[in-house]
Amino acid sequence: MSETEKKTxxxxxxxxxxxxxxxxxxxxxxxxxxxxMVDVGAKSATRRVAVARGTLAMGRESFEALRGGRLAKxxxxxxxxxxxxxxxxxxxxxxxxxxxxxLESVEVDIELAASRREAVVTATARTTxxxxxxxxxxxxxxxxxxxxxxxxxxxxxxxAIREVVLLQKSGGRSGTYRR
Numbered sequence: 001m002s003e004t005e006k007k008t009x010x011x012x013x014x015x016x017x018x019x020x021x022x023x024x025x026x027x028x029x030x031x032x033x034x035x036x037m038v039d040v041g042a043k044s045a046t047r048r049v050a051v052a053r054g055t056l057a058m059g060r061e062s063f064e065a066l067r068g069g070r071l072a073k074x075x076x077x078x079x080x081x082x083x084x085x086x087x088x089x090x091x092x093x094x095x096x097x098x099x100x101x102x103l104e105s106v107e108v109d110i111e112l113a114a115s116r117r118e119a120v121v122t123a124t125a126r127t128t129x130x131x132x133x134x135x136x137x138x139x140x141x142x143x144x145x146x147x148x149x150x151x152x153x154x155x156x157x158x159x160a161i162r163e164v165v166l167l168q169k170s171g172g173r174s175g176t177y178r179r
Contacts, residue, residue: 035096035097037097040099040130043172043173045128046129047126047127047170048127048128048170049126049133050124050132050137050166051122051169052138052141052166052167053120053141053165054162054163055118055120055164056121056145056160056161056162057159057160058117058118058156059158061156062152062155062156063112063118065152066112067112071151073150073151074151077110080144080151081108081109081110081144083146084121084141087140088125088137088140088143090139091135091136091139094139099130103125103126103127104126104127104128105125105126106124106136106140108122108140108141109121109123110122110144110148119148123137123138123140123144131172132171134166134169138166141164146161165179
């Protein structure tokens with residue numbers, strides 16, 4: 001057993017220290033390096049908000065069809081918003097080590113950027129709880145992009161989901177993050 005493992009009580013994660021090998025500081029692995037769900041039982045419930053963004057780039061024809069509401073499958077923007085909300089609610093079923101959360105709200109907005117022929121999906125997730133909603137916001141942004149791809153794929157199989165990122169998060173012990 002390493003010195004680090006001797007000093008840390010079993011089942012209690014340790015925060016990373018500068019210069020320490022990553023495998024010893026990651027909270028989602030136990031002392032043997034096995035994946036585990038973090039125990040959030042001792043944490044205080046706080047208001048938590050996360051905002052994520054994903055982008056779907058596409059060709060001129062598909063962008064114009066999307067913007068003009070002329071896709072064969074119907075209202076792609078409405079479908080993408082609902083897909084994002086549904087995905088956020090099911091994040092713990094998709095991402096193995098995520099805690100199931102009681103989401104208080106999920107918003108999915110889509111902006112069409114004509115100069116770049118992109119649909120920009122922005123998702124905001126909110127809860128009051130013991131763990132953050134970053135994964136829910138990221139999952140919502142991804143699902144919104146995937147739904148849009150599905151709606152335009154008959155016109156544009158070359159469309160590409162690009163840069164899915166966390167823009168900001170607040171709440172919890174680690175405080176506020178802004179990209």
